[in-house]
Amino acid sequence: MLFVLKRIGVSVLLVWVVATIVFLAIRMVPGDPATILLSQGGVAPDPAAVAQLRIQLGLNQPLGMQYVADMHRLLVGDLGQSLQDQTPVAGEILRRLPRTLELIGAAAVLAVLLGLPAGLLAAIRRGGAFDRIASWLAAVALAVPIFVVGTLMVAIFAQGLHWAPAGGYVSFARHPLRHLELLAMPAATIAIGLAAILFRMTRAAVLDVSMRDYIRTARAKGVAPRRILARHVLRNALMPIVTVLALNLGSLLGGTVLVEYVFNWPGLSGLLVDAVNARDYPEVQGVVLVISVLFVALNLVVDLLYALLDPRVRHG
Amino acid sequence: MQRLRPGPVVAVGTIAFLALLVPLFGLDNPLHMDIAHRLAQPTLAHPLGQDAYGRDVLARLLWGARVSLAVASSSSALACLVGTALGLAGGFLRGPVEFLALRGMDVVLCFPPLLLALLVVTLLGPGAPTLIPLLAVLYLPGFVRVVYAGVLSVRTQDYVEAMRSLGAGRLRIMLGTILPNVGGPVLVQFSIAAASAVVLESGLSFLGLGVVPPAPSWGLMIGEARATMMQAPLLLLWPCLALSVTILALNALCDALRDAVDPHGITRRRRHGGLLDRLAPGLLPAPGAALELAGLTIAIDTPSGPIHPVRDVSLRVMPHETLALVGESGSGKSLTGLATMGLLPPIARVAGGAAWIEGRDVLRLDEAALRRLRGATVAMIFQDPLSSLNPVQRIATQIGEAVQAHARSPAKATWRRAVELLRHVGIPDPERRAHNFPHEMSGGMRQRAMIAMAIANQPRLLIADEPTTALDVTIQAQVLELLAALRRESGMALIFITHSLPVVAEIADRVAVMYAGEIVEQGRVAEVFARPLHPYTAALLASVPREDGSLAEAIPGTVPPPYALPPGCAFAPRCRFARADCSSGTLALTEVMAERLTRCRRWSDLA
Ligand code: SF4
Numbered sequence: 001m002l003f004v005l006k007r008i009g010v011s012v013l014l015v016w017v018v019a020t021i022v023f024l025a026i027r028m029v030p031g032d033p034a035t036i037l038l039s040q041g042g043v044a045p046d047p048a049a050v051a052q053l054r055i056q057l058g059l060n061q062p063l064g065m066q067y068v069a070d071m072h073r074l075l076v077g078d079l080g081q082s083l084q085d086q087t088p089v090a091g092e093i094l095r096r097l098p099r100t101l102e103l104i105g106a107a108a109v110l111a112v113l114l115g116l117p118a119g120l121l122a123a124i125r126r127g128g129a130f131d132r133i134a135s136w137l138a139a140v141a142l143a144v145p146i147f148v149v150g151t152l153m154v155a156i157f158a159q160g161l162h163w164a165p166a167g168g169y170v171s172f173a174r175h176p177l178r179h180l181e182l183l184a185m186p187a188a189t190i191a192i193g194l195a196a197i198l199f200r201m202t203r204a205a206v207l208d209v210s211m212r213d214y215i216r217t218a219r220a221k222g223v224a225p226r227r228i229l230a231r232h233v234l235r236n237a238l239m240p241i242v243t244v245l246a247l248n249l250g251s252l253l254g255g256t257v258l259v260e261y262v263f264n265w266p267g268l269s270g271l272l273v274d275a276v277n278a279r280d281y282p283e284v285q286g287v288v289l290v291i292s293v294l295f296v297a298l299n300l301v302v303d304l305l306y307a308l309l310d311p312r313v314r315h316g
Numbered sequence: 317m318q319r320l321r322p323g324p325v326v327a328v329g330t331i332a333f334l335a336l337l338v339p340l341f342g343l344d345n346p347l348h349m350d351i352a353h354r355l356a357q358p359t360l361a362h363p364l365g366q367d368a369y370g371r372d373v374l375a376r377l378l379w380g381a382r383v384s385l386a387v388a389s390s391s392s393a394l395a396c397l398v399g400t401a402l403g404l405a406g407g408f409l410r411g412p413v414e415f416l417a418l419r420g421m422d423v424v425l426c427f428p429p430l431l432l433a434l435l436v437v438t439l440l441g442p443g444a445p446t447l448i449p450l451l452a453v454l455y456l457p458g459f460v461r462v463v464y465a466g467v468l469s470v471r472t473q474d475y476v477e478a479m480r481s482l483g484a485g486r487l488r489i490m491l492g493t494i495l496p497n498v499g500g501p502v503l504v505q506f507s508i509a510a511a512s513a514v515v516l517e518s519g520l521s522f523l524g525l526g527v528v529p530p531a532p533s534w535g536l537m538i539g540e541a542r543a544t545m546m547q548a549p550l551l552l553l554w555p556c557l558a559l560s561v562t563i564l565a566l567n568a569l570c571d572a573l574r575d576a577v578d579p580h581g582i583t584r585r586r587r588h589g590g591l592l593d594r595l596a597p598g599l600l601p602a603p604g605a606a607l608e609l610a611g612l613t614i615a616i617d618t619p620s621g622p623i624h625p626v627r628d629v630s631l632r633v634m635p636h637e638t639l640a641l642v643g644e645s646g647s648g649k650s651l652t653g654l655a656t657m658g659l660l661p662p663i664a665r666v667a668g669g670a671a672w673i674e675g676r677d678v679l680r681l682d683e684a685a686l687r688r689l690r691g692a693t694v695a696m697i698f699q700d701p702l703s704s705l706n707p708v709q710r711i712a713t714q715i716g717e718a719v720q721a722h723a724r725s726p727a728k729a730t731w732r733r734a735v736e737l738l739r740h741v742g743i744p745d746p747e748r749r750a751h752n753f754p755h756e757m758s759g760g761m762r763q764r765a766m767i768a769m770a771i772a773n774q775p776r777l778l779i780a781d782e783p784t785t786a787l788d789v790t791i792q793a794q795v796l797e798l799l800a801a802l803r804r805e806s807g808m809a810l811i812f813i814t815h816s817l818p819v820v821a822e823i824a825d826r827v828a829v830m831y832a833g834e835i836v837e838q839g840r841v842a843e844v845f846a847r848p849l850h851p852y853t854a855a856l857l858a859s860v861p862r863e864d865g866s867l868a869e870a871i872p873g874t875v876p877p878p879y880a881l882p883p884g885c886a887f888a889p890r891c892r893f894a895r896a897d898c899s900s901g902t903l904a905l906t907e908v909m910a911e912r913l914t915r916c917r918r919w920s921d922l923a
Pocket of ligand 1 (some may be wrong): 917
């Protein structure tokens with residue numbers, strides 16, 4: 001229990017640090033942030049607009065006051081208003097977040113289904129044909145950037161073969177089949193890279209655990225190989241695999257930006273790219289905060305999961 | 317450092333070379349537009365055709381390499397410099413510097429990389445001047461951690477302390493001692509940073525937030541080619557290919573560097589050879605022996621031919637008997653035990669000889685038959701009970717597994733049997749202890765649990781590999797007593813592998829002394845200890861710490877490794893009695909008196 005509380009405490013602290021950095025980032029930029037945000041292509045912005053933006057961002061108040069006000073707003077879930085259309089940022093994020101999570105979730109399931117058994121098989125038949133082919137494929141999959149995979153998928157499966165739509169989104173409620181059809185390609189795009197990582201990790205973890213003394217003990221007891229694999233090797237190999245999966249899901253939270261962009265998937269990331277292009281700082285700040293909090297939360301979940309899997313951690 | 321695989325180095329070198337030399341190729345200006353020939357097919361002047369603005373694709377591709385690699389290498393170099401400095405400072409100066417350096421890196425790692433990049437681009441606008449420091453910050457944590465860890469491991473080593481006490485300046489110590497030691501890992505980190513910088517730069521450029529158009533960049537080219545992918549699919553293909561091949565090469569370089577820096581050398585493993593039967597001596601085992609080894613030889617294949625860490629080991633253990641296998645580490649005694657169980661590590665193989673357990677040659681049994689034997693007829697306990705027990709299984713489950721491996725047994729009964737076995741090996745409150753995980757038990761308790769596991773099926777032969785080495789003296793005595801008691805009541809044979817002569821005196825009936833992979837002397841413990849017939853045994857006895865406190869004589873020199881055995885008698889270089897003729901020919905283990913065997917030419921001069 002103490003362990004859980006400690007981990008939660010650390011996570012809360014991290015979230016606070018992230019919020020503070022995001023707060024400071026805009027204020028540490030040399031020059032007046034309002035002027036910077038409004039300058040487009042080197043044209044000096046309208047002074048009236050700058051003055052108004054300063055008021056909206058609260059830049060006219062002392063730094064300490066700004067900070068307290070900012071943190072207070074965050075605590076009640078207010079992420080400010082978009083500079084583009086003055087709508088609340090939090091509402092827009094809430095509308096788009098589930099779509100991003102759905103994409104990541106689907107990709108993770110696909111990747112686990114593909115990468116885990118493949119890694120296991122490769123480790124068992126180490127040095128065999130399957131191992132060599134799969135390892136090679138994984139190396140290639142890791143070398144092709146995610147947006148290249150996505151773009152090529154669109155070029156081949158949508159434009160070339162007309163198997164799937166090039167991109168877009170309909171809600172599941174309105175059109176379930178179409179929804180899944182549109183989900184397939186972006187999810188597969190993310191899954192390919194993730195599956196490659198999982199494959200490598202599973203293979204390495206299984207090989208590593210197989211060398212351990214307690215596996216030798218199990219063999220010395222005369223335990224059947226299949227049972228050794230299921231009860232001793234897999235169980236212990238699962239821990240590093242879970243860690244890697246979770247850490248990569250975290251960076252996927254960032255990496256989906258590219259995939260959502262390629263497939264026109266209206267998730268969080270599309271919002272982010274638009275906001276960056278429009279230099280809509282409150283919106284960027286909101287999205288970055290939310291994703292970072294998710295990232296930290298994910299790490300927390302991993303740590304707790306780890307404790308569940310490994311009795312040693314609970315006492316450490 | 318191991319040898320670096322040349323393939324990836326050549327690949328990355330070629331790409332870098334091309335990028336560096338682009339200006340000399342006399343290609344078109346990559347920015348020169350020619351709208352009249354937009355999307356033109358390849359011609360002699362434009363081997364890969366022209367893009368949507370009529371620009372030469374080949375030129376843009378090669379110049380794009382330049383941009384990608386320039387951004388990647390300069391940001392990695394920056395991260396490397398700053399990160400190394402921070403890691404050194406944190407590791408060596410400690411205190412607040414250490415705290416700031418490490419926690420600062422944790423904060424950087426709080427943000428998914430692409431997000432942090434987007435945040436910064438919003439504020440500072442796109443372009444290389446933003447990109448390079450930004451990427452540098454993202455890859456900083458890797459360098460700081462690697463260098464910091466390197467400093468920590470080196471800092472505790474004696475020679476840094478020694479240099480410090482000699483008064484060498486702090487800075488000089490830092491740079492002179494530590495940098496060469498962390499050089500390898502830093503290089504690996506550099507290649508990782510460069511590879512992911514290429515990925516991130518291209519991704520940002522693809523979104524239009526990295527390199528600013530019209531400068532050529534692979535990410536930008538892919539982004540632009542998307543609009544015309546139906547008319548000109550090749551425009552999409554070329555930059556995708558260039559980017560992926562570059563990353564593939566960089567990744568391969570990372571792996572190669574990591575392998576080269578990794579201190580654990582990779583030895584090739586080979587399958588069991590069919591030579592076995594040819595080399596087996598055509599003898600039959602003595603009737604009634606629990607174990608008989610005849611000419612057991614173990615080989616490890618290395619790139620420069622096989623080495624033999626165990627050679628021609630022959631011994632016999634009868635029921636009710638305890639045989640001690642004694643030797644320094646590296647004498648081959650543990651490998652001998654493992655071979656008897658068919659549990660040799662993958663790099664080692666049996667190259668000859670036979671091992672009969674109750675009349676069956678275990679070296680010729682298949683894995684399924686071996687499995688039925690292991691844990692039932694013959695069992696083994698290992699030196700380190702903590703690493704030898706599964707950390708995530710309850711102790712009774714692990715003991716029960718030994719029972720269930722050889723007989724059908726319902727879960728409840730198995731658990732009860734495990735508890736009973738725990739009680740049998742003297743663990744107090746076994747009902748409660750049964751639920752413990754290994755890390756919740758003391759060292760002595762863990763070893764008792766291991767023993768419970770080994771005797772679960774009343775084996776005829778128990779092999780104990782240094783079972784008391786990891787324990788303190790009191791616990792050691794208790795475990796020895798337990799083993800002796802178990803042997804007495806069950807009549808099993810016991811092979812006790814140890815390096816400690818006092819332990820031998822306490823537990824064993826007979827002793828076989830091993831040196832550099834061979835048995836050099838064998839006989840009854842009392843007789844061998846009273847009158848050793850081999851100089852090595854005599855030297856070992858003389859090196860045991862005396863109870864009266866007088867100084868023991870250490871044996872000069874070290875055991876020769878199996879790849880550098882001296883000719884003739886392996887002990888000759890360290891032997892007080894060595895003569896010229898000791899270092900030639902082969903020496904056999906000979907029975908020179910009743911039940912006394914020795915492998916020495918001058919045994920009769922020893923007394
Ligand atoms: S054979 Fe010679 S060198 Fe070897 S132990 Fe005997 S006396 Fe020493």
